[in-house]
Amino acid sequence: xxxxxxxxxxxxxxxxxxxxxxxxxxxxxxxxxxxxxxxxxxxxxxxxxxxxxxxxxxxxxxxxxxxxxxxxxxxxxxxxxxxxxxxxxxxxxxxxxxxxxxxxxxxxxxxxxxxxxxxxxxxxxxxxxxxxxxxxxxxxxxxxxxxxxxxxxxxxxxxxxxxxxxxxxxxxxxxxxxxxxxxxxxxxxxxxxxxxxxxxxxxxxxxxxxxxxxxxxxxxxxxxxxxxxxxxxxxxxxxxxxxxxxxxxxxxxxxxxxxxxxxxxxxxxxxxxxxxxxxxxxxxxxxxxxxxxxxxxxxxxxxxxx
Amino acid sequence: xxxxxxxxxxxxxxxxxxxxxxxxxxxxxxxxxxxxxxxxxxxxxxxxxxxxxxxxxxxxxxxxxxxxxxxxxxxxxxxxxxxxxxxxxxxxxxxxxxxxxxxxxxxxxxxxxxxxxxxxxxxxxxxxxxxxxxxxxxxxxxxxxxxxxxxxxxxxxxxxxxxxxxxxxxxxxxxxxxxxxxxxxxxxxxxxxxxxxxxxxxxxxxxxxxxxxxxxxxxxxxxxxxxxxxxxxxxxxxxxxxxxxxxxxxxxxxxxxxxxxxxxxxxxxxxxxxxxxxxxxxxxxxxxxxxxxxxxxxxxxxxxxxxxxxxxxxxxxxxxxxxxxxxxxxxxxxxxxxxxxxxxxxxxxxxxxxxxxxxxxxxxxxxxxxxxxxxxxxxxxxxxxxxxxxxxxxxxxxxxxxxxxxxxxxxxxxxxxxxxxxxxxxxxxxxxxxxxxxxxxxxxxxxxxxxxxxxxxxxxxxxxxxxxxxxxxxxxxxxxxxxxxxxxxxxxxxxxxxxxxxxxxxxxxxxxxx
Ligand SMILES: Nc1ncnc2c1ncn2[C@@H]1O[C@H](COP(=O)(O)OP(=O)(O)O)[C@@H](O)[C@H]1O
Ligand SMILES: [Mg+2]
Numbered sequence: 001x002x003x004x005x006x007x008x009x010x011x012x013x014x015x016x017x018x019x020x021x022x023x024x025x026x027x028x029x030x031x032x033x034x035x036x037x038x039x040x041x042x043x044x045x046x047x048x049x050x051x052x053x054x055x056x057x058x059x060x061x062x063x064x065x066x067x068x069x070x071x072x073x074x075x076x077x078x079x080x081x082x083x084x085x086x087x088x089x090x091x092x093x094x095x096x097x098x099x100x101x102x103x104x105x106x107x108x109x110x111x112x113x114x115x116x117x118x119x120x121x122x123x124x125x126x127x128x129x130x131x132x133x134x135x136x137x138x139x140x141x142x143x144x145x146x147x148x149x150x151x152x153x154x155x156x157x158x159x160x161x162x163x164x165x166x167x168x169x170x171x172x173x174x175x176x177x178x179x180x181x182x183x184x185x186x187x188x189x190x191x192x193x194x195x196x197x198x199x200x201x202x203x204x205x206x207x208x209x210x211x212x213x214x215x216x217x218x219x220x221x222x223x224x225x226x227x228x229x230x231x232x233x234x235x236x237x238x239x240x241x242x243x244x245x246x247x248x249x250x251x252x253x254x255x256x257x258x259x260x261x262x263x264x265x266x267x268x269x270x271x272x273x274x275x276x277x278x279x280x281x282x283x284x285x286x287x288x289x290x291x292x293x294x295x296x297x298x299x300x301x302x303x304x305x306x
Numbered sequence: 307x308x309x310x311x312x313x314x315x316x317x318x319x320x321x322x323x324x325x326x327x328x329x330x331x332x333x334x335x336x337x338x339x340x341x342x343x344x345x346x347x348x349x350x351x352x353x354x355x356x357x358x359x360x361x362x363x364x365x366x367x368x369x370x371x372x373x374x375x376x377x378x379x380x381x382x383x384x385x386x387x388x389x390x391x392x393x394x395x396x397x398x399x400x401x402x403x404x405x406x407x408x409x410x411x412x413x414x415x416x417x418x419x420x421x422x423x424x425x426x427x428x429x430x431x432x433x434x435x436x437x438x439x440x441x442x443x444x445x446x447x448x449x450x451x452x453x454x455x456x457x458x459x460x461x462x463x464x465x466x467x468x469x470x471x472x473x474x475x476x477x478x479x480x481x482x483x484x485x486x487x488x489x490x491x492x493x494x495x496x497x498x499x500x501x502x503x504x505x506x507x508x509x510x511x512x513x514x515x516x517x518x519x520x521x522x523x524x525x526x527x528x529x530x531x532x533x534x535x536x537x538x539x540x541x542x543x544x545x546x547x548x549x550x551x552x553x554x555x556x557x558x559x560x561x562x563x564x565x566x567x568x569x570x571x572x573x574x575x576x577x578x579x580x581x582x583x584x585x586x587x588x589x590x591x592x593x594x595x596x597x598x599x600x601x602x603x604x605x606x607x608x609x610x611x612x613x614x615x616x617x618x619x620x621x622x623x624x625x626x627x628x629x630x631x632x633x634x635x636x637x638x639x640x641x642x643x644x645x646x647x648x649x650x651x652x653x654x655x656x657x658x659x660x661x662x663x664x665x666x667x668x669x670x671x672x673x674x675x676x677x678x679x680x681x682x683x684x685x686x687x688x689x690x691x692x693x694x695x696x697x698x699x700x701x702x703x704x705x706x707x708x709x710x711x712x713x714x715x716x717x718x719x720x721x722x723x724x725x726x727x728x729x730x731x732x733x734x735x736x737x738x739x740x741x742x743x744x745x746x747x748x749x750x751x752x753x754x755x756x757x758x759x760x761x762x763x764x765x766x767x768x769x770x771x772x773x774x775x776x777x778x779x780x781x782x783x784x785x786x787x788x789x790x791x792x793x794x795x796x797x798x799x800x801x802x803x804x805x806x807x808x809x810x811x812x813x814x815x816x817x818x819x820x
């Protein structure tokens with residue numbers, strides 16, 4: 001295999017890896033939106049999750065503890081978002097932005113008070129799958145990632161299964177399409193939305209952790225830099241289907257990986273343009289795709305029994 | 307095949323006593339007594355806002371009563387949610403269907419039920435049981451069809467099946483006939499008789515007298531939240547029921563003076579148009595309305611009526627064909643130019659398209675003319691002129707509002723419609739397109755709207771009356787056109803039209819010849 005072959009393989013492998021945080025956050029957001037709640041606070045949940053995981057791992061050396069901490073933080077953030085959107089029936093777009101700013105500020109503050117400098121941890125270990133990882137090409141592409149990468153991809157069929165094959169999936173979709181219908185059959189719309197939004201919070205926080213203790217092994221202020229918002233966009237991109245989110249996440253992170261390599265290799269493309277590429281791509285594809293897919297009919301609408 | 311509810315005992319009797327339910331500003335139910343026993347159809351009759359739905363939502367556990375008690379089979383019960391009512395064998399089909407359109411029939415039925423396969427849905431079993439139930443009660447439906455693909459009549463079947471599937475033996479049907487063609491109403495009545503024959507009971511809510519008289523064993527009339535009385539259907543008649551409903555004598559046929567029709571004022575020629583979804587909604591519609599004539603456009607909702615009204619009003623460009631107003635080709639004209647030429651438009655969605663809800667009554671009156679004298683001069687609104695105009699209209703049209711400054715959203719449905727009528731008719735229109743002008747209005751407001759339309763007809767206006775209410779069309783129209791799937795099936799002189807014949811045309815089954 002020549003140099004370009006190696007580079008291509010590297011781009012593909014890191015594209016697959018980079019999709020991880022988008023998948024966690026995007027799948028969580030998909031569940032929430034299918035039940036009718038638009039959570040724009042994903043970015044804030046990710047930042048706090050990233051920080052909690054990093055801090056606990058850094059202090060205790062126990063990465064599992066770090067992930068649990070992230071999950072707990074995500075749970076609390078998710079519960080708060082659920083309370084605001086379900087009980088207080090707040091305008092979801094605005095309150096989501098509030099949660100984003102809260103997560104951004106708090107993670108920054110805690111970082112400065114508790115850590116102060118950028119340091120690194122060993123983080124989540126790679127899981128080199130014996131046998132499979134030795135396969136030519138496929139081995140490096142698919143079977144030499146850390147555990148959180150596999151976890152993210154496992155979420156996709158899992159979420160598909162829940163949405164399409166289980167009684168809960170029916171309730172989630174009904175709550176998002178016609179909550180009055182669900183309510184009239186004794187399904188608690190509030191409970192369904194609490195469950196999805198809280199789970200979404202946990203997954204977003206884990207997604208943040210997948211960045212801090214999974215991929216990069218460091219924490220930095222605002223390290224997600226818009227990733228959570230992209231995850232929300234990917235839900236629209238994916239037509240509110242887990243597989244669609246997967247495709248979007250892959251496309252986006254492959255282009256991202258590509259532009260990183262363009263910079264690393266010093267190709268004669270201005271770095272700013274390279275960095276822009278994934279975002280421009282997102283906008284273009286969104287414009288094309290979103291016109292076809294139809295959002296859940298009750299998305300972002302608080303439910304009330306008339 | 308067992309459902310989780312197959313053990314639900316049959317409802318032998320339901321008694322509601324002294325039910326009170328207050329909403330901010332209204333007493334929706336004021337010490338209402340109501341009872342149903344096994345094997346009967348008990349109709350709940352009343353004008354819009356009389357409190358029928360509220361009473362039944364209380365029985366179904368959707369609302370909690372402020373006072374009063376409910377007994378099922380002699381035992382007092384409290385229903386904290388519909389689940390409790392379902393467990394007691396009570397099911398409700400709502401006025402507005404409670405279906406998830408993107409899901410299949412079987413999924414809608416299975417929603418909220420535990421699955422026999424635990425974590426995984428058992429839709430095949432549900433489908434099989436649905437087919438069996440459908441056969442039993444004469445309610446055939448494809449369990450795997452998506453709800454949005456079904457006709458309104460089929461959707462109603464799904465609603466009834468949903469309730470039967472849950473083992474209900476008392477079915478509450480809230481205005482089930484409002485959306486059906488006359489033939490579908492007959493089918494529904496057959497199903498109701500079938501259910502009652504099997505020992506079920508039915509609460510049938512309606513404000514249509516002849517339906518109530520033909521299907522029910524007993525009738526309870528509500529007015530303004532209070533119970534007026536309960537009678538056996540065999541022991542009463544239309545006039546008495548109408549008096550109970552409205553609180554005064556009611557004339558069923560509005561006075562219609564003979565008018566000789568003038569020249570054609572509105573002509574639609576071979577119009578094609580698309581729906582919001584992009585599907586063909588009108589395919590070659592031609593229709594002419596003369597001055598001094600009311601042409602009724604009958605049809606089941608969703609067959610192109612809305613699109614036709616919008617094409618005429620200038621709100622939807624036709625893909626083909628022409629629209630002529632007073633002999634002029636206005637196909638390319640914007641809506642305001644058509645209005646200025648003499649077109650009045652009373653839109654179907656009056657809350658959305660007819661008024662701006664947060665605006666005051668006065669502001670809504672001048673929506674069309676706010677930039678013209680006397681309401682505006684040199685670009686400045688003239689409050690005195692607007693106020694004077696508003697007060698005059700409020701008086702003339704007997705609009706119940708605290709004042710011209712009150713936001714329209716605080717008015718009742720009937721009074722909002724009067725605001726629209728007042729604005730449109732005050733401009734002395736020569737052509738009027740009225741889409742579902744009395745939908746949701748009570749008998750009093752309906753009478754008023756009818757009188758206004760007839761007065762315009764007498765004054766020489768050409769009126770296109772689009773309505774799903776056959777009684778309304780038969781009472782007002784000089785000629786009746788029936789629309790089905792974007793085509794005019796036929797145009798009949800009113801004298802030759804009867805509900806049976808119109809119903810067949812509305813269902814698209816027969817093209818009447820000759
Ligand atoms: N959820 C609600 N909140 C406030 N007012 C309501 C509500 N539901 C019904 N009402 C009012 O209660 C009265 C009775 O309404 P409803 O039971 O729907 O009448 P009907 O079904 O006989 O047309 C009306 O004045 C209506 O405006
Ligand atoms: Mg009602």
